[in-house]
Amino acid sequence: xxxxxxxxxxxxxxxxxxxxxxxxxxxxxxxxxxxxxxxxxxxxxxxxxxxxxxxxxxxxxxxxxxxxxxxxxxxxxxxxxxxxxxxxxxxxxxxxxxxxxxxxxxxxxxxxxxxxxxxxxxxxxxxxxxxxxxxxxxxxxxxxxxxxxxxxxxxxxxxxxxxxxxxxxxxxxxxxxxxxxxxxxxxxxxxxxxxxxxxxxxxxxxxxxxxxxxxxxxxxxxxxxxxxxxxxxxxxxxxxxxxxxxxxxxxxxxxxxxxxxxxxxxxxxxxxxxxxxxxxxxxxxxxxxxxxxxxxxxxxxxxxxxxxxxxxxxxxxxxxxxxxxxxxxxxxxxxxxxxxxxxxxxxxxxxxxxxxxxxxxxxxxxxxxxxxxxxxxxxxxxxxxxxxxxxxxxxxxxxxxxxxxxxxxxxxxxxxxxxxxxxxxxxxxxxxxxxx
Ligand SMILES: [Zn+2]
Numbered sequence: 030x031x032x033x034x035x036x037x038x039x040x041x042x043x044x045x046x047x048x049x050x051x052x053x054x055x056x057x058x059x060x061x062x063x064x065x066x067x068x069x070x071x072x073x074x075x076x077x078x079x080x081x082x083x084x085x086x087x088x089x090x091x092x093x094x095x096x097x098x099x100x101x102x103x104x105x106x107x108x109x110x111x112x113x114x115x116x117x118x119x120x121x122x123x124x125x126x127x128x129x130x131x132x133x134x135x136x137x138x139x140x141x142x143x144x145x146x147x148x149x150x151x152x153x154x155x156x157x158x159x160x161x162x163x164x165x166x167x168x169x170x171x172x173x174x175x176x177x178x179x180x181x182x183x184x185x186x187x188x189x190x191x192x193x194x195x196x197x198x199x200x201x202x203x204x205x206x207x208x209x210x211x212x213x214x215x216x217x218x219x220x221x222x223x224x225x226x227x228x229x230x231x232x233x234x235x236x237x238x239x240x241x242x243x244x245x246x247x248x249x250x251x252x253x254x255x256x257x258x259x260x261x262x263x264x265x266x267x268x269x270x271x272x273x274x275x276x277x278x279x280x281x282x283x284x285x286x287x288x289x290x291x292x293x294x295x296x297x298x299x300x301x302x303x304x305x306x307x308x309x310x311x312x313x314x315x316x317x318x319x320x321x322x323x324x325x326x327x328x329x330x331x332x333x334x335x336x337x338x339x340x341x342x343x344x345x346x347x348x349x350x351x352x353x354x355x356x357x358x359x360x361x362x363x364x365x366x367x368x369x370x371x372x373x374x375x376x377x378x379x380x381x382x383x384x385x386x387x388x389x390x391x392x393x394x395x396x397x398x399x400x401x402x403x404x405x406x407x408x409x410x411x412x413x414x415x416x417x418x419x420x421x422x423x424x425x426x427x428x429x430x431x432x433x434x435x436x437x438x439x440x441x442x443x444x445x446x447x448x449x450x451x452x453x454x455x456x457x458x459x460x461x462x463x464x465x
Contacts, residue, residue, distance in 0.1 A: 030059065030060040030061070030062065031054070031059060031060070031061045031062070032061075032062045032063075032064065033062075033063050033064070034063075034064055034065055035063055035064065035065040035066050036063045036066050036068070036081060036084045036085055036088060037088040037091075038063075039061075039063070040085075040088075041088050041089055041091070041092040042089055042092070042209055043082070043085035043086045043088065043089040046085040046088075046089075047082055047085055049061070050068075050070065050081055050082075050085075051082075054070060055070070063081075066080075066081070066084060068081050092208060093208055096207075096208030097208075104201065104222070106129060107200040107201050107222040108222050108224070109224070110198045110222070110224030110225075110227035111129035111130070111198075111227075112128075112129050112130060112131050112198060112200075112227070112228075113129060113200065114200070117131060118188075118191055118193045118194070119137050119140065119141055119169040119172070119188065120133060120134060120137045120138040120140070120141040120194065120231050121133060121134060121137075121138075121193065121228070121231075122134045122137075130227075130228060131193070131198075131227070131228040132228065132229070133228075133229055133231060136172075137169070137172060138231045140161075140166055140167075140172075141188060141194060141231050141232070142231060142232070143166075144157060144161075144185060144188055144189065145189065145194070145232050145236060145237070145240065147160065148189055148240050149236055149239065149240055154182045154185050154186055154189075155182055156276075156277045157180075157185050158180045158181065158182050158185055159276045159277060159278075159286075160277070160278075160279075161180040161185075162179050162180050163276070163278060163284060163286070163301065163303050164279070166180070168180055168184070169184075177297075189240055190241065192223075192237075193228075194230060194231045194232040194237060195230045195232055195233075195234045195237045196225065196226050196227060196228055196229060196230035197223060197224070197225050197226075197227070198222075198223070198224045198227040198228070199221055199222070199223050200221070200222045201216055201220055201221055201222050202215065202216060202221055203215050203216060204216055204220075257275070258275050258283070258306065258310070258428075259310055259314075259426070259427075259428050259431055260306075260309070260310055260313065260428075260431060260435075260438060261274075261275065261428065262432070263431065263432065263435050263436075263437055263438050264285065264309075264437075264438050264440055265437045265438065265439050265440070266287040266288075266289060266290075266299060266302055266439070266440060267439040267440055267441040267442070267445075267447065268287070268299055268300065268302075268441070268442055269287060269289045269290075269298060269299040271287055271288050271289035271299070272288050273285050273286065273287050273288065273302055273440055274286055274288050274291070275306045276291075278303070278305070282305055282306075282307075283305070283306040283307060284303045284304065284305060284306060285302050285303060285304050285305075285306050285309065285440065286301055286302060286303055287299045287300065287301060287302040290302065300442050302440055302442060304440070304444060304465070308465050309438075309440070309446070309465050311465075312446065312463065312464075312465035313438060313446065313448065313463075313465075314426070316446075316448070316463050317420065317434070317448070318420075318421070320455070320458065321417045321420055321421055322421070323458070324417060324455075324458065325417065325421070342398050342399075342402035343402070345398050346395055346398045346399065346402075349391055349394050349395045349398065350395065352391055353388060353391045353392070353395075356384055356387055356388050356391065357388070359384060360381060360384050360385070360388075363377055363380060363381055363384070364377070364381075412452070413452045413454065413455065416430070416433060416434055416452070420434065433451065434450060434451060434452075435448060435449070435450055435451065436449040436450060436451045437449045444464050444465055445462065445463065445464050446463040446464065446465060447463070448463065
């Protein structure tokens with residue numbers, strides 16, 4: 030049973046109300062009672078029930094009329110440049126004495142000015158975004174509601190093109206399709222209400238217009254382009270194992286940033302790792318140079334201390350050996366099965382041949398690994414020496430060489446660096462801990 034005070038509480042839309050009262054409720058055997066209207070769908074011979082559809086139409090008309098009146102009132106205010114929106118743009122708040130007037134919120138306006146100044150000096154939106162995020166400049170949501178949100182290029186673009194900052198109020202850009210539908214639709218420009226000088230400006234008009242003419246550089250992607258930096262693609266976040274990129278920081282500084290943090294900053298998955306990139310690069314180069322000099326001068330015997338590669342082949346050999354044992358066991362079992370007449374002799378013949386072939390294969394594999402194990406030692410030795418020589422010879426190593434040399438550089442939040450070389454032997458030379 031559904032009970033409402035009157036019909037309008039069930040719905041102001043007569044089509045929808047009718048659907049319920051006439052169809053849905055009777056179908057589901059639901060009793061509907063409207064107290065004030067005296068409607069009770071289960072009461073037979075109740076005259077009020079017949080009037081219900083008309084009441085619904087009246088309610089609907091009332092809604093339509095009310096909606097029209099409200100809209101007209103809103104449009105009148107909008108055409109006068111009175112602010113009727115709910116959320117004000119960053120930098121403005123509603124006047125406490127007149128809620129249809131905007132006044133500057135100085136604390137917020139400072140951020141707006143900074144964004145416009147950066148754009149005016151030719152800083153791209155992506156760079157502005159990074160600057161704001163890395164410097165912990167609060168977004169509108171954080172400022173007003175304490176919500177942990179971050180700057181996006183979309184927000185910054187919106188700010189840089191918003192005429193509210195030069196004292197212009199633009200309203201009725203979008204409106205509802207009709208009073209029954211809550212969906213918003215963009216209005217053509219002719220329907221906008223644009224009124225100048227409705228409130229104090231935050232940005233100088235000439236500066237604002239200059240920025241509109243400038244093609245706001247989308248150089249965010251360009252900076253992040255691969256191999257732009259010596260250690261690009263090699264830096265990994267120790268805490269979350271995602272790649273670390275390089276972004277423009279303060280002044281001439283380039284800062285690292287954990288990509289996982291950058292993309293999912295809202296989720297608090299990782300920390301920024303926003304350290305000075307150049308410092309890292311210098312520390313890494315210095316460390317490698319020292320390490321290589323040590324290898325050369327002290328004649329560190331790479332093959333004595335570490336036979337990591339040898340070990341790997343050893344492991345592979347062990348695996349093959351185990352497979353051979355399993356094959357052998359199966360052969361034995363099959364032989365017994367044949368004796369116990371669980372399988373026919375033909376079947377035994379066929380399967381055992383197959384297993385024996387496999388066994389031969391495994392034997393060959395084992396021998397191949399043995400050979401690889403012995404050869405790899407010398408080959409790698411030469412290759413490593415070549416790379417070390419090249420590195421020490423060059424004034425400035427190339428990114429290409431770095432990528433041949435290094436597998437990854439893990440960066441800890443406490444600025445510890447772990448370098449993993451592509452040549453496993455290099456990873457086991459004892460050396461001091463690396464920090465920067
Ligand atoms: Zn991370």
